[in-house]
Amino acid sequence: MTPFLVFVLCFFLFFACLLPVVKFCYSFFLLVPFSRRRWGVLWEEEKTNDGVKWKQLEHKGPYFVPLYEPLPDDVQFYYDGKPLKLSLATEEIATFYAKMLDHEYTTKEIFQNNFFNDWRKEMTPQEQEIIKQLDKCDFKEIHKYFVDKNEARKALSKEEKQKLKEEADRIQEEYGYCILDGHREKIGNFKTEPPGLFRGRGDHPKMGMLKKRIMPEDVIINCSKDSKIPEPPVGHKWKEVRFDNTVTWLASWTENIQNSLKYIMLNPSSKLKGEKDWQKFEVARRLKDVVHRIRAQYQADWKSKEMKKRQRAVALYFIDKLALRAGNEKEEGETADTVGCCSLRVEHIKLHSKLDGQEHVVEFDFLGKDSIRYYNKVSVEKPVFKNLQLFMKNKDPGDDLFDRLSTVILNKHLQKLMNGLTAKVFRTYNASITLQEQLKALTNPEDSVAGKLLSYNRANRAVAILCNHQRSTPKTFEKSMQNLQTKIDAKKEKLEKAQQELEEAEDELKYKKDAKAEANVQKKKKLLERLKEQLAKLNVQATDKEENKQIALGTSKLNYLDPRISIAWCKKFGVPIEKIFNKTQREKFAWAIDMTDEDFEF
């Protein structure tokens, strides 16, 4: 080897070794100050290594919720009027039911039956012999015990509460964080789910079933090979320890109700989740560029010779226009009967050639995710209407509306139209674009901050309505509305009084033009102005509240609205970001707060 070659080799080796150092320094000294770029660079980096989500992952495993503490001897369970001492396992399950006694769930037959079935399975043979009917079980004393215990906890002294808080903080500190690629990151759900009775939403066939306690033997740990592997609690073992860096979860277990997996994952504030979130909105922005083409195509497909294509085109139209969910098929009898677009049945829509002065109206009425009702009357294009008539012909109410379509077929089609496009992207896209348009239309630059916030909430509300994000009217709604009205009335009265006083003061000024009278007029004027402002603010509040009664704004804000739209709006109109994003939201959207200027356009 010639000295020259050796030199060249050393030269390259030297720089190869230096590369990580250079990279580190670069990111440290250059990118941190210009943090706007940080996310961009990181994303670029991630794209190159396919499937690998991290290089280093170290954590302590899940925090296991405390074991069951038996009831004191004087708290009794009664069967058929007679006290009955239960075995520990049976007693624990009894407490699950007892705790829920004043919840609506326990009045439902399915809940009762499922509970009783599962409970009996865990009883000793002797208990099984005695306890044969749920309605002979008396849990009242146990119920009262827990109610009292709750009260007692609330009534604890400041110091005692502080102590409990400190203990919780200690657990959070120990189990609530992990090390991911050298950064300490917050974990989302670091505790195992406690045992209890399954609370499904809507008409769930499994409500009331026993949700078993998770033990270390059920848990799979995922971490990096060279990290400090978490210790299972003493006397226990993990089900498995694996080192899979193509997934983002830290631990998982199989839940016994649906036999599905549960995961311990990172908090939304983490870099990993933030990048994913950002990516999601970038995909939606790409849809913006091609959506016109896609719309033109599905409109053309309404007239296709193939039934399959027509169904696809009509379904996509619904997903686009009404922001419906995709609607995967689900196993019958395992979950509540809910549907999305592709799984709509004939019974879920009604067709009206004419309704309330509109033509070709489709009336939707079905239960969607979480058994939330979707009810809407929409006037559609004539070909859509004709197609729906065709799809419904010779079908029973319980038949699929789109019998030749599934989410898999639809998504395969979408994938061809745009890289990364799936049905749910339309929801993200339509939500974000609606917010941007509504903000443009509703914001008045002359308004006060409070007025601008009302506009923001209204824009947010338009999105929530589009996405059908509902909530049950808060229990205290009527009362708090009344309180607000009382306040408004009081303010009005004050205002009238101030008005009168001002007039009087002005009269007096006309009468004796001295400095004192002049000052008085000015004072009264100021007071009047202030009261007017306060009244306006209260009225705004009342409007906002009423309009928000059954609408949940949080879900769209957290999941569908590109935070950069909101941040740009704040910057443009001088509204502090804290007014629209609370602490958690600011943490989740740190990536966006970092990179957004006032001229950002979705």
Next chain:
DNA sequence: AGGATTACTTAGGAATCAACAG
């Protein structure tokens, strides 16, 4: 190809916390 499994996002309600009025 298509059903099953896995991984991850989205969702509303309950529990808890903080702010405010009385």
Next chain:
DNA sequence: CTGTTGATTCCTAAGTAATCCT
């Protein structure tokens, strides 16, 4: 200071969609 109320945080169920498996 204390109880009420609204806001925030926690919890975990219920979706979507990718991937695995046969």
